[in-house]
Amino acid sequence: MTNRTLAADILGKLPLFRHTPPARLAEIARHARTEHVLRGAVIAQRGEKPRGLIAVAYGLVKLSLRGETEKVLRLVGPGETFAEAVLFLDKPLPVDAVALADTLLVVVKAAPLLALIDTDRGFARGLLASMSQRMHELVMDFEATTQHGARERLAGYLDSLAPAGIGDARVQLPASKTVIAARLGVTKETLSRLLRQMGDEGLIAMAKRDITLRDRARLAAAARGDRPA
Amino acid sequence: MTNRTLAADILGKLPLFRHTPPARLAEIARHARTEHVLRGAVIAQRGEKPRGLIAVAYGLVKLSLRGETEKVLRLVGPGETFAEAVLFLDKPLPVDAVALADTLLVVVKAAPLLALIDTDRGFARGLLASMSQRMHELVMDFEATTQHGARERLAGYLDSLAPAGIGDARVQLPASKTVIAARLGVTKETLSRLLRQMGDEGLIAMAKRDITLRDRARLAAAARGDRPA
DNA sequence: CGCCAGAATTGATCCAGAGCAAGGAACCGG
């Protein structure tokens, strides 16, 4: 399979292009290329000008703000895209992107996508919807960071990892605890202590990156800010 | 002037509709209405379903997250719009909207706008651009809140109020200090102390809501995190 | 003018979470 048909294949599976006719998709793929990067590789850096829309075929990408303390804005997994927003702005990237695992990317140049907005109404709507979604998540995150304490954020995060349902649930952290901590906006030390504490309270059980939610009701309560009994 | 021609008139002045032909604009205005609200009035509350895209003709609207401590996400002034993102999501509003002054709003229902995306390519692009812009601002704000201390945020904010340039600049706070404090993510007490401190250092001079930036170089330095000499 | 409510200042205290330091524990290639 050539690089381009591979790209077309991957792009076709994205929600964004779900309704785009194959002919147009092939056209888009002509301006796309796949890129394989190793764990730890820097995909893009803050300040650079974006190379285009980036989709993750497999692997995991970390988008983060780097100050003296790193804040992870989003973990981008298979089937997800990033850098949509900068496509339409003449601004440099505001975040760093680093591969957390061996990752296959598809990079699509901006120009053909801009054209696609005019010719494929489904795409325009899809893009709008996905950006709205992203925006909403960002606002929710903002709220979590500014309104809730570290314990509440962690409880909410853990709860969000498991599909709604009652009874024990087993979840797996999508990245190292250090990265999760930066995602939650705390230090790894604080995360470690909080996990420990929740373990002691019987809220969760932890084995490495695998966590069992032992009491989802109390976990949800903790996310709402209730202090332990 | 009727309510509708007024609405059309106001909408026509927005960047978003800058390139929309008058005929379409009139069509949109058929589904829009103006709304005059008094200072302090609640325009929309978190959890409600959005009534549509809202534009501010004159006045000032505060968008904020309400927990036990309020966080102001954005102050929306004349010529600006809000609630675009929720148009495309079937979700309740994530924020509260309150008028900070007597304000004239134009409320445009979602349906005709969705139709306009298909018929007016300029509009689709404009919408995408404005959402991207909003997104970018949100990320910058996020960065400020998570990466910088209160003093740096204030310095950056003050600096951003004045157009770039050297020498003394006079700016005016767009709202009460209490609101500005919530915008910056600090308490009014902390804001008061910081302003005082910057005054003592000769960085700024303050009279009520009017602030003179006395040393933009050092102000910019403070925004970057340099401690006072 | 004098009164009152909301806004701002100022001082004193408190605390969640950061920072620092020092081990453990799992994982890797050789």
Next chain:
DNA sequence: CCGGTTCCTTGCTCTGGATCAATTCTGGCG
């Protein structure tokens, strides 16, 4: 099986900014 990373945990201390508690200032309005 060893030696080196990289990741995680745990104890101690420190601090930015919140919180609590008075005043003081301000701008309407009768």
